[in-house]
Amino acid sequence: MATASTPALEADRQNLIELIRAEAVFHGDFTLSSGKKATYYVDMRKLTLDHRAAPAIGRIMGDLIADIDGVVAVGGLTLGADPIANAVMHASAGGDRPLDAFVVRKEPKDHGRGRQVEGAEVAGKRVVVLEDTSTTGQSALKAVEALRREGAEIVAVAVIVDRKTGAQAAVEAEGLEWRAAIDLDDLGLAPQ
Numbered sequence: 001m002a003t004a005s006t007p008a009l010e011a012d013r014q015n016l017i018e019l020i021r022a023e024a025v026f027h028g029d030f031t032l033s034s035g036k037k038a039t040y041y042v043d044m045r046k047l048t049l050d051h052r053a054a055p056a057i058g059r060i061m062g063d064l065i066a067d068i069d070g071v072v073a074v075g076g077l078t079l080g081a082d083p084i085a086n087a088v089m090h091a092s093a094g095g096d097r098p099l100d101a102f103v104v105r106k107e108p109k110d111h112g113r114g115r116q117v118e119g120a121e122v123a124g125k126r127v128v129v130l131e132d133t134s135t136t137g138q139s140a141l142k143a144v145e146a147l148r149r150e151g152a153e154i155v156a157v158a159v160i161v162d163r164k165t166g167a168q169a170a171v172e173a174e175g176l177e178w179r180a181a182i183d184l185d186d187l188g189l190a191p192q
Contacts, residue, residue, distance in 0.1 A: 009063050012056040017186050019053050020044070020161065025187065034136040038192045042161050044132035048083040057160065058087030060181050062099070064158050065128050068177075071155060073120035073127045075102035077143040080132040084160065085119075088130070102127070104143040122152035129176075131159045137167035141174060164191040 004010040023046055030041040047053035061084060065071060075085040085101035092099040100120035108116040120127075127147060131140045140157045147154050157171045162180035171178045184191055 004060060005063050005066070009059060013060050013181065016047070016053060016056050016060060016160075017182055019047055019050075020182070021187055023047065025189065032135050034138060036135055036165070036192075040189060040192070042133050042163070042187070042189075044160055045080065045083070048080075048087070048132055048160075054083060054087045055091065057084060058089075058091030061130060061158060061160065062088045062091045062095075064179050064181050065156060066097070068126075068128065068155055070126040071099065071128050072125045073100040073102050073122060074130050074158075075104060075117075075119060075127070075143075076130045077104050077139045078106065080139065081130045081143070084130045084132060104146045106142070116146045117150050117152075122147055122150050124151055124153070126153045126155050129154055129157045131157065133161040133163055134159045134167035134180075135163045135165045137170035140167070140171060144174060144176065161187070 004013045020042065024043050026041045026043060027039060030038045032038055048057055074088050075081055082103055089099055089101040102117055102119035102122055105116045129140050129143045134140060144154050154176060156177040156179055158179040160181050162168065162183045164184050168178040
């Protein structure tokens with residue numbers, strides 16, 4: 001896995017890796033959202049919603065996508081992507097390239113405006129789909145499908161932790177770039 005672009009960001013990344021190892025990796029028998037079985041679970045919500053980690057997550061994920069031209073908004077499938085998108089939005093607000101955030105509902109609302117994508121307007125805009133962890137990529141691809149229906153130009157999928165179990169191939173098969181801040185080697189875990 002590549003390092004972050006500056007020593008300060010790499011320090012953020014290393015600190016986040018230590019927090020994940022200490023507080024977000026659980027061992028046992030788990031069924032993942034993909035339906036696959038695993039002997040460990042990386043619960044990134046423990047950290048994406050934690051005041052110690054969220055600011056660093058915003059900086060790290062913003063740095064991960066900083067070289068992609070024309071991106072104006074980030075987000076993904078609710079609930080996993082929501083705090084990440086907010087962290088990136090807040091981290092970018094003081095910079096020269098502020099990013100807005102959006103939320104992709106699992107299904108369109110059945111009332112009000114009936115929207116499936118909330119927040120930043122995405123029609124005709126370059127966006128990046130975010131995810132906390134990814135096994136098969138299906139959550140990210142569900143968001144991609146909804147965003148394409150809204151007319152967004154999705155340029156990449158960026159995850160905090162890549163489980164190295166096929167998500168990258170699934171995302172790239174859809175013609176999208178794959179980016180990950182941390183992988184299982186960083187965490188001392190083996191793919192399952």
